[in-house]
Amino acid sequence: MSIADLDDIDRSILAELQQDGRITNVELARRVGISAPPCLRRVRRLEEMGLIQGYHATLAPAMLGWSISFFVLVGLDSQKGAVLAEFEALVAEWPETRECHMIRGGEDFLLRLMARDAEHQNRLTRDLIEVAHVVRVQTFQVIRTSCERAGVPL
């Protein structure tokens, strides 16, 4: 039940499903060079092993009214576990929070948020500054994204 149990066919399956999560099992089997039943068994096994965590449609943010994406470096006045966990729990409740990474290298957290417009973004930034223990906030507005690959290199 580890990476060692993966052969080339498994890796091909993962690559194909990462590329197209709605490919049919028949087509997937054809591409990786085995018949449908064992292919499906492999997919189920990869899911059960937790290697495949789920399947998601990728939507177009701008077309849905979420035209602003921005990152925020956040510094807290304490690195105690309870303070960090409290911060994480609070920002995770905001629907605009897409990612919250605890980091090493200058500040404590790097967030990615989405906003419907500039006013919305301003409100989010102000709200963030008001959060308990937050002492520094540095915003990086995304102008354009030239590369956005889902998942892992395969």
Place this chain on the structure above:
Amino acid sequence: MSIADLDDIDRSILAELQQDGRITNVELARRVGISAPPCLRRVRRLEEMGLIQGYHATLAPAMLGWSISFFVLVGLDSQKGAVLAEFEALVAEWPETRECHMIRGGEDFLLRLMARDAEHQNRLTRDLIEVAHVVRVQTFQVIRTSCERAGVPL
């Protein structure tokens, strides 16, 4: 052909597919309260409109040997269009590059990279510094990710 053409059922479909991209059309139709044929027609329409850009399996990076994720703030010595485009094209060729955002707010780019181990990460960071026009590099190593939501708020 815009967001105005979306009704509540369309939004429900998008939310369901963002949550589970491999749900069957029958189940999707049941959840959004219509029968299968019109549901499928709506999905196809949303795909053609570009609102649904694709479907992807979400894999477990650590289990596949990609245990390190890190962000890098990159500053260049020029903001000329050709220089920016050249940088984007170069880092996009690296398989370890997952995201490359041009940003406003302190530096020029924010990258997200993945590495197999610390040595690999060091090599990537050194390579980045050697890239033409790069004058500043600040690395933020991801210690833990408490929130990672795909897509947009719905």
Place this chain on the structure above:
DNA sequence: AAGGGAACGAAATAATATTTCGTTTTCCCA
């Protein structure tokens, strides 16, 4: 109120997923 376009849904058909089971391959271990 009548006409027309768009969307719906039941039913039929096509395609795909999944199970079953006999065969082949792989991998230990004597």
Place this chain on the structure above:
DNA sequence: TGGGAAAACGAAATATTATTTCGTTCCCTT
């Protein structure tokens, strides 16, 4: 190195799902 068990395979049968067809309904406009 040979034998045997376990695992994986794939053809075929079955179950489920996707997709098309087509008659009906619902609006919306005039």
